[in-house]
Amino acid sequence: NAGVTQTPKFQVLKTGQSMTLQCAQDMNHNSMYWYRQDPGMGLRLIYYSASEGTTDKGEVPNGYNVSRLNKREFSLRLESAAPSQTSVYFCASVEGPNYGYTFGSGTRLTVV
Amino acid sequence: QKEVEQNSGPLSVPEGAIASLNCTYSDRGSQSFFWYRQYSGKSPELIMFIYSNGDKEDGRFTAQLNKASQYVSLLIRDSQPSDSATYLCAVLDNAGNMLTFGGGTRLMVKP
16 A cells, blocks of 8 residues: 655756656545645645646645646646745545545655 | 635644634635645545534544634544644635645644
C-alpha cells in the first residue's frame, strides 16, 4: 500500500527554470492538495482539487499551476521558478470531510 | 484570512509528564479540528481529530475542544522521548474543502 507518492524527492532549479512535481495516490480518494512548508510558517495551501476535473486556489497560488490528470494524479507546475519558491512541497489526499489527510513524503525544492 | 495560532515552543517536558499543546483559531464557523505529528524531515501524520465540544481520548492522547472560546488542545500523557516532534493543529473550513494549519509547536521530551 503505497498511499501518496511524490516525485522527485529533491530538486535544485535555477531561477527561471520550470518543472512539474508529480503526485499519485492509490486510495481512491476524491480530494487532493498541494501544500508548501517553510520554516516557522506551517503548511500553506497552494491549490486543491476537491474532485476529478476541478481545481481551486488555496492561500498561496501565485507562481504555480496544477493539473488533476485523473482521479489518482495531481501535478504542480512551476513555470518560472523563483528563489521565494524554495520550500518543501507536500501532496496530500483525503477520502472526505472529517477524515485525516494522508501526506506524501515531500519534495525538497531549492531555487538558486 | 482564516488563522490558526500555536505557540512555536519548544515545549520541554520530562519523560512521564503530561504535555499540553494549545491552538486557537479565528473562524468561528469551523467544525472539525485535527492534530498532526511531524518528525524532523518527515511528512505530517494524523494523531486524531475532534468535532464535538469536550474531550476525545485515544490511548495516551486526549484532544479537547471549546468552540465558544475557539480553542483546541492536545494532551499527551506519560510523555516519551519518542513523542519529541512538532505538533500541528489544523482546522477544516465550513465547506469541508480545506485544512488550514497552524505553525506548529515543537515538543521536546527529556529522559
